[in-house]
Amino acid sequence: ISMSAWKFVEGSVTQMYAPWYGWMPGLGESTWWNYSQDELDELTKKALNGMCLNEQDYWDTLREAVKLSIQEAVRVFAVTELSYYPTSKRTTGIAYDVGSGLGSRWVFQTAQTPDNKLKVLQYSSVGSLFMGAFNTIDGLEDVYANYLYRPVRDYATWSHPGEGVPIPVRVTFDVEKKFHFEGEDLIGELDVPSDYVVYDSAANEWVEVGSGVKAVSKVTYDYLFSNWHNGMPMTMEDIKYCIAHVYEWSYEDEEGDKYYNANYGMGTSETLDRIKGIKFVDEDTLEIYGDFQHPASDDLIADYFAFWPDLPWPIYEASDYLVAIHGPKSGTDYDYSDREGTTQFDLLVEMHVEDMREALQRFWQKGQLPPAMDITVDEAKAAYQACIDWIDAHGHCFISNGPFYMDLYDPANMYCVLKAFRDPTYPFEPEYWTERLTLARSVIDSVDIPASVKVGDDIPVKVKVTNKIEYPDAREEPAEVAYVDVYLKDASDNVLYSGKAALKTAGNFEITIPGSKTANLSAGAYTVEVKAAYKEGGYPDLRKTQVILSQVTEESPTPTPAVTTAAPTEAPEEGMSTTTIVGIVVVIIIIVALVYFFTKKK
Structure with missing residues (x-):
């Protein structure tokens, strides 16, 4: 059971799954049998002790540790309790x-x-x-x-x-x-x-x-x-x-x-x-x-x-x-x-x-x-x-x-x-934390992008954000302060572009994904992912929207119909018409047919 909010969870993953930490079967007691899993120990120590190359490596390491823990199934979380x-x-x-x-x-x-x-x-x-x-x-x-x-x-x-x-x-x-x-x-x-x-x-x-x-x-x-x-x-x-x-x-x-x-x-x-x-x-x-x-x-x-x-x-x-x-x-x-x-x-x-x-x-x-x-x-x-x-x-x-x-x-x-404890040496007055702790979150109301653009074109992104203040005074207001991050991702969730949207007016943030980032992409469906947080590094609200990149079609000039000059028909020889020639051919065919008939009869 969590007793506090932690954005970074290497401690929880280690506590609940890693044998070396002493919370798995055996509890680290040397006189008892103890569950062991060297790969889990290695992964959790890497995340817990600052050995990750970057933030992506950090989260990948924890995902691998959780995946292995589920496969091992020594401790299984079956429900989420509210x-x-x-x-x-x-x-x-x-x-x-x-x-x-x-x-x-x-x-x-x-x-x-x-x-x-x-x-x-x-x-x-x-x-x-x-x-x-x-x-x-x-x-x-x-x-x-x-x-x-x-x-x-x-x-x-x-x-x-x-x-x-x-x-x-x-x-x-x-x-x-x-x-x-x-x-x-x-x-x-x-x-x-x-x-x-x-x-x-x-x-x-x-x-x-x-x-x-x-x-x-x-x-x-x-x-x-x-x-x-x-x-x-x-x-x-x-x-x-x-x-x-x-x-x-x-x-x-x-x-x-x-x-x-x-x-x-x-x-x-x-x-x-x-x-x-x-x-x-x-x-x-x-x-x-x-x-x-x-x-x-x-x-x-x-x-x-x-x-x-x-x-x-x-x-x-x-x-x-x-x-x-x-x-x-x-x-x-x-x-x-x-x-x-x-x-x-x-x-x-x-x-x-x-x-x-x-x-x-x-x-x-x-x-x-x-x-x-x-x-x-x-x-x-x-x-x-x-x-x-x-x-x-x-x-x-x-x-x-x-x-x-x-x-x-x-x-x-x-x-x-x-x-x-009201000792005068205690550094915090009763109202100290009430005045300094703020519970607030930024909520994405809408993301406006074109349904489709051509490869090489800009993708304008407009985001509407509301800040919901829950403590100390409950209220909602168009966000004048928020951290809005925009990503362009492919089907494999690879980040092709990232940037921070700028505040234009209260509640309205804008950014343009430049055409230079889409110029070398293939036609198809891509995801524009938007995250908005009240403070930098805080818990973000998330919205995903698809955009279609279409291939550019070059416009060809209208073809001019080819002008074909027909070859002149050869004129019949003077003194003999076409009709005369056809008649002669027909007579010849009849004569040949009669000769063949009588010859065959003999």
């Missing part, structure tokens, strides 16, 4: 998602009610609020948990609800790229400075990359920090810990490494392997060099390498202790995954929370310092204490940095209360 979300009249202003309706995190951030209270009911088939464990390493795999998880945490970027492309949330970014392909190999041309670092999870330290390292792209991130929900300020040290923690749990540094989760590493290691260097520039700026490009959008490059922590580092330190060692109070053997013989860790379960508090208390007493960070003992103790105080006040360990915080969790009554 979900209906009832809302009361007291709730207005919802920025719904074109992919998931009210299943989007934007709903909580934009909904308005007279008393500023939003009541939400959800149905779970297992008779509880969630179907799985509430942990961020190998939990949160059901939609019900994510309905509450996503509004409570923030993200570096998130998908626009109407356009399906990543937009900045807690970072702004700038992308550089320089590369070429050698065959199917992506070759970076950017020089990575030698003092940039990556995290060595075996040595538990940041190490310089050294000289001679090249990269495909570079992303500069500027962070919008705030306080955590427990009142502690976020800093670049949180980003350091976040990145190091991903490295730590993604790689098995030695056999039996307790700080490694295979299911988690299946997805994250693909990104980490492509990071060529990191620099923590100042208190809110980060630079990452990496081997990734996306043929359709630089925003997807920024999204690919973006890091943003969802939990304070002391919570991770404590939960790692529970999983790698045991519960310090209960003695329980925990695991981030659902494995036989262990208890899957959950940030909300009472016994787990008690063990977490005990671990945090011990860390406070020791003044434990994480190796990836550059902080003092006093700073570490303050962070531990803030988490302990939160647990005492709220009874759970889900502390984050988003627009809402989890004030109360009551599993017995399947009840949860989220409250708006």
Whole structure:
């Protein structure tokens, strides 16, 4: 079930079909039988990791992956489900998602009610609020948990609800790229400075990359920090810990490494392997060099390498202790995954929370310092204490940095209360996203082209477009802003010409396919395809119209009738008329016949 609109679907195709990602039979668990399909893995890794030559290659690769997946028929989608979300009249202003309706995190951030209270009911088939464990390493795999998880945490970027492309949330970014392909190999041309670092999870330290390292792209991130929900300020040290923690749990540094989760590493290691260097520039700026490009959008490059922590580092330190060692109070053997013989860790379960508090208390007493960070003992103790105080006040360990915080969790009554985080350090006012999110689409009303033209002639194309605004204020208007692309295609769907139609008057766009593009074509039927989108790269409306190209017939001059002069008839010899000659011939014939008759009789 999609919980957000995504225009580019390599993630969904990989998740639902590719064995390497860990969502197919076996789930990547090493002690179980696992479905494998090398070609599917190769195709999805190519699309997901920026190895496509261009946008056409990108879509062709995904089509081939889906085709192969259907043929394999391990996971088959038999129906398209249309979900209906009832809302009361007291709730207005919802920025719904074109992919998931009210299943989007934007709903909580934009909904308005007279008393500023939003009541939400959800149905779970297992008779509880969630179907799985509430942990961020190998939990949160059901939609019900994510309905509450996503509004409570923030993200570096998130998908626009109407356009399906990543937009900045807690970072702004700038992308550089320089590369070429050698065959199917992506070759970076950017020089990575030698003092940039990556995290060595075996040595538990940041190490310089050294000289001679090249990269495909570079992303500069500027962070919008705030306080955590427990009142502690976020800093670049949180980003350091976040990145190091991903490295730590993604790689098995030695056999039996307790700080490694295979299911988690299946997805994250693909990104980490492509990071060529990191620099923590100042208190809110980060630079990452990496081997990734996306043929359709630089925003997807920024999204690919973006890091943003969802939990304070002391919570991770404590939960790692529970999983790698045991519960310090209960003695329980925990695991981030659902494995036989262990208890899957959950940030909300009472016994787990008690063990977490005990671990945090011990860390406070020791003044434990994480190796990836550059902080003092006093700073570490303050962070531990803030988490302990939160647990005492709220009874759970889900502390984050988003627009809402989890004030109360009551599993017995399947009840949860989220409250708006109105801390003055939080960067977004309540109306911020309502004012900036627009749900709109351009609709093609008509396409006017000649039914037929001669080979070598221009093809004039006139398009009428209406913009339908659905959020924040519903209205329709002749399009004054739209991106109208026109293509001429042959019967095999090959593009013979493409261009952008120009706005002439409100709602009217025009373009002429030049005769030079039709001059060398054969006579026959061709397709003029028109796409109109409200924003460049947005979801387009599509219209196809046929045009007939006819062969040019050269006009020949009217032939002048040939004047034939008849040869003169030879005059009969003088003294003998034609009648006389005919009579003589007849007499001769009669005489011959009589002679033959009498001779025969004898």
